Amino acid sequence: MHPFSFATTAQLICETGSSRRLAGLCKERGARSVLVVTDPGITRFGLLDEVLPGFEHEGLPVAIYHQVLADPPENIVLAAVERAKSVKADLVIGFGGGSSMDVAKLVALLAHPDCTQSLADIYGVGNARGQRLPLIQVPTTAGTGSEVTQIAIVTTGATTKMGVVSPLLLPDLALLDADLTLGLPPAVTAATGIDAMVHAIEAYTSALKKNPLSD
Incomplete structure (x- = not known):
């Protein structure tokens, strides 16, 4: 066996109906203001309808940014960051597909009060520095695995994309x-x-970076 390293999300909860106690899990982590990052389809199909009442029950303010697009462009990421700052979010939730979770990762990093980096500064591998806000990822599709990876992809032009790769992005x-x-x-x-x-x-x-855990 070749040497390898493996890093993923610190905690996984795999439980049917667990999203209904999302507010309580945020409260356990000391949250006082939460931002949910999602897309228009999630709100249209009512996937948050059984989640949001829990925040009212817990007395925990929650705001929703639901403008995420597939292959999110930079302006979407920056708008979500500003939304997080405006509501003074101290915990971020990515709720939806891979694009919503990727944006949530970047919001948690760039909306931290001590962040001095811009989005352009953190493109590439290992360029993100400092701290991020607490981050919970809630996937609603089977495909991307973004909730357990340290990568976020952003569309930077008509035909170009850039990635941010950092252990800080693991929720x-x-x-x-x-x-x-x-x-x-x-x-x-x-x-x-x-x-x-x-x-x-x-x-x-x-053949590249294959390891027993991924198998």
């Missing part, structure tokens, strides 16, 4: 609630299921 908690996958359109369920399968095949058959 504190990934909440895996299978109930959230049930309300999606059939085409999304099929496409993201195939995405998950292809990711698994690629990891298993790859």
